[in-house]
Amino acid sequence: MDVRRRWNSAYDMISRFLEMQVAIFATLKSKELGKERESELKSFHDDDFSVAEEVIQLLKPFKDKTTLLCSEKSPTISIILPLHNKLLDKLCEQNADTPTVRSMKNIMFKDLKERFARIEHTLHIVSALDPRFKMLPFSSGNERSAVYSDIVLEVFRVQNIIKVKREKENKDAELDDVEVPSEPPLPSLSSLSDSPAVSSVKMRVKADVSSTSCGDCMESVLHSFLDDVYITEIEPPKSPNVIAEQQVNEYRSAQAIPLQENPLSWWKENEFKFPLVSKLARAYLCIPATSVPSERVFSTAGEILSAQRARLKPKHCKSLKESGKVGLKVNHEGSQNLMIFNT
Incomplete structure (x- = not known):
């Protein structure tokens, strides 16, 4: 009835059948079909329609979420895990379920539970890099800590890659340097000191210095303009591991964005605030969830x-x-x- 990975046409067919059931019954009972074909037609019972309605109700969340995963204008791999957990919740058995629905739920739950087992940790990392789901509400506290610890390691690895790339570029630039012809030497100060222009400048400078005693004035000007940027101590350089951990912690403490916003736009606006984490997010969020x-x-x-x-x-x-x-x-x-x- 369907290609295994394209079951949506079956859902649409059953849904349309339920919408058109009155017209279908009228057509099956019409005299135009002829009595000779009555034996070939199979009638539908009320139970058949009840089962079809239950199947449609069960499959509707899957239909909506697979349609969402086929989007082309926003990242889709980061929403796999949130949708996966919601679908598992939908497949929990209820007391009012019929045997048909209960059987379908058991089969679907088992298949869905094992489908992403091999890449579940990677999906956790991708969801954490999406500012909409970075709190990982569907995970336990230990899982969240493990995910962000791995993100720190990934950011550290990205930092090392950037460092090696820059060293290679600098080495290539040094090899490509061309020797520039030397300029003629400048005249010496001793030859210029006797010129009339230099003598007149010296006289003016001496006159200005002697006419002003603004040592205190200069000090007050420096304090008023440069006091806030004056550095008395130099901060020791941080190790790459500390820088990576600091950026990840700052990203983690930032406010999450609404579900309707595009995470790629958010990363574009904040890439200078989190330069290393943004490169990691760009590498993961570009992966489509489906083909x-x-x-x-x-x-x-x-x-x-x-x-x-x-x-x-x-x-x-x-x-x-x-x-x-x-x-x-x-x-x-x-x-x-x-x-x-x-x-």
Whole structure:
């Protein structure tokens, strides 16, 4: 009835069947079908409709959440674990469940529980890097501590990678340096001291110094303008591990954002505040939760390119894809005409 990983069409079919059940019954009972086909038709009972309604009610959360995971404009891998835990809660047995629903729940719960077992810790890290779910409300205290400890190690690793990359760039820059021709030497001070211009400047400076006794004035000006930036002690340099831990703790203590906001926009605004953590978040949050976005690209390309339009240039294919939804219309002669529906 369905491809194993694409069961949504079955859900849509049963849902539409329930909506159109009156029309379906009227059609099955119509005389136009003929008495000779009555033996081939199977009638539906009330229990069949009850089971269909229960199945639809059970599968609706899965339908909504799989549709959400197919989004292309926001990160999706970070919401896998929150949705996964909510779906497990939905699959808990209730006293009012029928045997059919109870059996479905048991099978689905067992499959869903084991589905992300191998990458569950990675999904915890990704959810923690999403400012919407960084509190990890679906995890225990020990799990949260372990997750953020691993994030500190990941940030430390990123810091080392950046350090090695910069050292390599500096080494390459030194090798690429070209010897610059030397400039002619400047005249010595002894040769300039006897010039009339220098003598006049010395006389003016002496006159200014002698006419002003503003040592106290200068000190007050320095205090008034530079007192807040005057450094008396130099802070000792921090180790890379301490820097990583400090950034992670600051990110963890920052306020979470609402669910409707885009975490990528938040990281773009705060990347200078958390430079190392932001690089780690960028590496993880770019991963899509499903293969649907990439499959859409190939599906659209398959509608644009065909045996009848095999000579389209790449730039034209790109223009057609970006202009809107592409569809095909077959005329009565069997030839295909390209139709573009703007979104």
